[in-house]
Amino acid sequence: xxxxxxxxxxxxxxTADPAETxxxxxxxxxVEIVRFLWVDHNGIIRGKGVSRALLADRLxxxxxLASVRQSASLSDRAQPVPGFRAMEEVRVAADPSTFVPLPxxxxxxxVLCDLVNRDxxxxxxxxxxxLREAVARYTEIGFDIVAAFExxxxxxxxxxxxxxxxxxxxxxxxxxxxxxxxxxxxxxxxDITVEQYHPEASPGQHEVTLRPAPxxxxxDHHxxxxxxxxxxxxxxxxxxxxxxxxxxxxxxxxxxxxxSLWQGDNAFCGxxxxxxxxARHFIGGVLAHLPGLTALLCPSVNSYERLVPGNWAGAxxxxxxxxxxxxxxVPSPLRGAETxxxxxxxxxxxxxxxPYLALGAxxxxxxxxxxxEIDPGEPLAVDPNLLSAAELGRRGVFPLPRSxxxxxDALERDELLMSALGSPRRELYTTIKRADVRDAEAMAREDVxxxxxxxx
Numbered sequence: 001x002x003x004x005x006x007x008x009x010x011x012x013x014x015t016a017d018p019a020e021t022x023x024x025x026x027x028x029x030x031v032e033i034v035r036f037l038w039v040d041h042n043g044i045i046r047g048k049g050v051s052r053a054l055l056a057d058r059l060x061x062x063x064x065l066a067s068v069r070q071s072a073s074l075s076d077r078a079q080p081v082p083g084f085r086a087m088e089e090v091r092v093a094a095d096p097s098t099f100v101p102l103p104x105x106x107x108x109x110x111v112l113c114d115l116v117n118r119d120x121x122x123x124x125x126x127x128x129x130x131l132r133e134a135v136a137r138y139t140e141i142g143f144d145i146v147a148a149f150e151x152x153x154x155x156x157x158x159x160x161x162x163x164x165x166x167x168x169x170x171x172x173x174x175x176x177x178x179x180x181x182x183x184x185x186x187x188x189x190x191d192i193t194v195e196q197y198h199p200e201a202s203p204g205q206h207e208v209t210l211r212p213a214p215x216x217x218x219x220d221h222h223x224x225x226x227x228x229x230x231x232x233x234x235x236x237x238x239x240x241x242x243x244x245x246x247x248x249x250x251x252x253x254x255x256x257x258x259x260s261l262w263q264g265d266n267a268f269c270g271x272x273x274x275x276x277x278x279a280r281h282f283i284g285g286v287l288a289h290l291p292g293l294t295a296l297l298c299p300s301v302n303s304y305e306r307l308v309p310g311n312w313a314g315a316x317x318x319x320x321x322x323x324x325x326x327x328x329x330v331p332s333p334l335r336g337a338e339t340x341x342x343x344x345x346x347x348x349x350x351x352x353x354x355p356y357l358a359l360g361a362x363x364x365x366x367x368x369x370x371x372x373e374i375d376p377g378e379p380l381a382v383d384p385n386l387l388s389a390a391e392l393g394r395r396g397v398f399p400l401p402r403s404x405x406x407x408x409d410a411l412e413r414d415e416l417l418m419s420a421l422g423s424p425r426r427e428l429y430t431t432i433k434r435a436d437v438r439d440a441e442a443m444a445r446e447d448v449x450x451x452x453x454x455x456x
Contacts, residue, residue: 018096019059026052026109031101035110036063036092037223039127041425041432042074043299043354044455045227047110048092062091062116070115070125071428073435074300074455081428090123091116098220100190104182104231112220124424127356128216134360134420135215137367144262146343147359148212149222151351152253153229154204154246155179156239156453161204161247172199176206183208183232190228192221201312202251212258212343215363219355222255226351239453242351244298245305246453248446252306254313255351257297257359258331259366260343269342275330277373283319283328283344284376285369286362290317290327292414294400295407295433296361300352301440302452304403307348310385314347317398320380327400330379348400352456357429364420408433 026034034055037047048065050058071084078084098112115126122129138145155162155176165172173180176199184194193211200207208229210221226242233240245252261267261278268279275283286293298307309315312324319328327348333341349358368374377396384397401407408430411417418426440448 018099022059022096022099022111023056025099026055029101029109030107031109032107033109034099035102035108036094036113037110037227038092038113038115039223039354039356040070040072041125041127041354041357041429042072042436042455043352044074045223047113049108059094059096062093062120064089065092065115067123067125071432073432073439074451075435075439077435079428079431079435081424081431083424084125084428089118090125091118091120093120100224102228102231103186103189104228104235110227112223124422125428127354127360128219130421130425131216131219131356131360131363134363134367138261138363141370142263143267145215145363146212146260146262147215147218148210148258149218149225149349149355149359150207150209150254150256150258150345151222151225151242152200152205152207152255153240153242153351154202154250154253154453155206155233156204156241156246157237161202161250162238163199164203165199167201168198172206179233179236179238180206180208182236183229186228186232187225190224192224202253205251205253212260215359219359222355241453241456243449243452243456244300244303244307244350244352246449246456248449251311252313253351254306254347255349255353256314256329257346257349257362258343259346259359259362266339266342268344269333269339273333273338275342278370279342279344280376281369281373282366283330283369284374285366285372286328286344286346287317287319287376288369288374289361289365289414289417291398291401291407291410292417293361293365293411294348295404295411296417296429297346297349297353297358298407299354299404299433300350300452300456301404301436301448303350303352304401305449306350307400307402312347315400316380316384316392317400318380318384318396319344319376320382323380323384325384326380352452361417361420364417368416403437404433405437408437 033049035047067088094111163175270276314327329345
């Protein structure tokens with residue numbers, strides 16, 4: 001539910017026009033600028049600000065954007081992709097239901113947007129539309145999708161980790177308390193509920209998890225979480241980085257994706273507990289496409305500093321119950337709430353991924369598993385780090401790409417994922433990733449770390 005409806009009667013919240021509600025909220029507050037935000041193909045949150053004087057008009061018309069902006073690499077240089085030109089415009093179209101105030105930026109608010117053609121038809125390079133279309137495929141066969149992103153981030157002060165506490169250490173709670181409380185309050189003001197928080201394993205590393213939500217809303221919430229975390233940190237004299245490995249020697253930040261399918265009840269929960277056949281086939285599809293998926297879930301050069309065995313990053317191509325180094329973990333459901341909490345966790349994802357592309361691609365892969373009834377094989381119930389290469393192979397555990405270049409190659413070989421991405425997105429995405437690889441090869445290693453720490 002949007003923030004602007006929080007104090008309205010339930011029936012009014014359901015029937016009110018979101019654009020009118022947004023405009024009334026702005027009129028009653030000190031908001032001077034509303035940021036129209038979208039996420040580019042490198043996972044960067046970008047936007048254009050609209051003044052309150054022109055807000056009603058721009059909610060109707062959208063905001064102009066040169067199509068070439070969506071072809072920018074991490075270096076912010078437009079890449080030569082046919083159809084993406086400075087002389088060609090698309091529109092940044094606000095979804096008024098996503099409107100939130102920005103407590104860390106007084107006088108500002110924001111709204112998430114789709115990228116559309118000038119006639120308001122979907123544009124083939126809009127990430128949010130990609131996820132919406134994937135969700136529609138499940139709706140056609142009677143499934144609702146519940147998802148959540150679980151990002152880790154590093155708090156830095158003057159370029160160094162804020163703290164050197166242990167994982168789950170009370171000292172870490174104390175050091176970051178003022179920031180974390182401010183962040184939770186800011187998210188709650190945007191009607192986003194935090195479930196848990198704890199200090200993580202690496203210096204300065206913390207994790208804040210949000211309540212699961214329908215797929216599109218879950219991806220939207222992740223965008224807000226990233227924006228709010230960085231914004232609130234700045235007000236506390238800190239920098240928050242979601243980069244996979246912002247500084248050499250750190251363990252790295254993941255962004256695990258939790259998914260379950262529902263048909264009234266949780267379709268992933270088997271009749272006697274455990275995983276249903278629906279869940280197993282979904283896992284089978286994700287495993288079948290995992291090498292290509294890696295380019296969408298670990299989409300930066302820096303991702304592969306984190307995606308290494310022994311790092312609990314999901315670096316092994318397998319699945320297993322509570323197996324924290326398997327690419328797909330099956331978390332233990334909570335006692336007494338088995339139906340509600342049975343889900344599948346895709347561990348290898350990190351926060352350089354565009355959440356709409358990442359979740360959408362997982363859903364396409366899982367749907368292939370459902371349609372072809374792909375058997376995922378036996379789950380791996382032991383730590384894969386303790387097994388020899390020969391034993392891993394015997395158990396069907398396969399290696400994942402070890403670089404962005406390898407992952408992009410795998411994506412281009414995956415016919416289903418390339419078809420799902422569609423044109424021009426598939427050409428655009430792979431071109432951008434190849435440019436990122438070339439740019440990083442021309443930089444000193446420490447500069448590559450610094451670039452990702454700044455961007456994310």
